[in-house]
Amino acid sequence: MEKPAKEGALSKEPLSPADNEKLVEVDDLDTKITYAGTWNAHDNGWHESETADSSASLTFKGTGISLIAGTRGWGGSCNVYIDGVLQGTASFKGEDGEEQAIFTKTGLANKEHTVKITVIEGWNYLDRFEYTAVN
Numbered sequence: 001m002e003k004p005a006k007e008g009a010l011s012k013e014p015l016s017p018a019d020n021e022k023l024v025e026v027d028d029l030d031t032k033i034t035y036a037g038t039w040n041a042h043d044n045g046w047h048e049s050e051t052a053d054s055s056a057s058l059t060f061k062g063t064g065i066s067l068i069a070g071t072r073g074w075g076g077s078c079n080v081y082i083d084g085v086l087q088g089t090a091s092f093k094g095e096d097g098e099e100q101a102i103f104t105k106t107g108l109a110n111k112e113h114t115v116k117i118t119v120i121e122g123w124n125y126l127d128r129f130e131y132t133a134v135n
Contacts, residue, residue, distance in 0.1 A: 010080060010088045010103045014130075015066050021132045026058055028126050033058050037119070039126075046127040049119050050076065057116035062131040064106040065115050068099050069125035076122015082108070082115050090117070092125055099127050110134050 017023050026032055028047045037054025039047045046069065047056065058065075065082070067090065075092030080103055090103035102125075105115075115129065 010090060010105055012101050013104050014101045015064050015104055015106070015132055017132045020135050021063065022135055024060070024062070024131050024133050026060070026129045026131070028128055032060075033126075033129070046070070046125050048123055048125050050121075050123045052119055052121065054124075055116055055118045056126050057114055058129050059112060059114045060129070060131045060133075061110070061112045062133040063108050063110050064104065064132040065108070065113070066101045066104040066130045067115075067117060067126065068130055069102050069127045070097060070099050071102075072096050072123060072125075074123055076124050077120045078117040078124050079120060080105070080115070080117055083113055089120065092123060106132075 034057045038051040039049045041047050071092050071094030077089050077091045080087045080090050082105060087105055
């Protein structure tokens with residue numbers, strides 16, 4: 001079993017761009033997101049999967065990344081990788097509610113990164129990724 005990276009743990013705080021940064025949103029239907037395995041696209045504006053090892057990934061240039069989605073009582077969990085390194089586990093379990101940051105990772109070097117989520121169990125959702133890009 002892989003051990004998560006120790007520095008800069010995942011949080012659920014929304015991204016807050018610095019003065020020299022902008023927030024970039026990448027919608028779940030954007031072709032920049034690569035889906036593998038079994039995912040269902042909803043007209044309401046999100047993708048979902050409950051198939052273990054299904055994944056969604058995005059390559060971006062920036063200093064922070066968030067996955068934005070809703071939580072559900074039957075929500076599951078996923079592993080979060082950045083640049084191939086396990087960062088931790090994120091949960092979609094909670095009260096049925098508004099979209100929120102399921103995970104956020106900040107403090108990344110301002111260079112190209114790849115974020116990947118991999119379904120562990122239960123329902124996983126993806127409405128959009130948000131990342132901070134330096135102006």
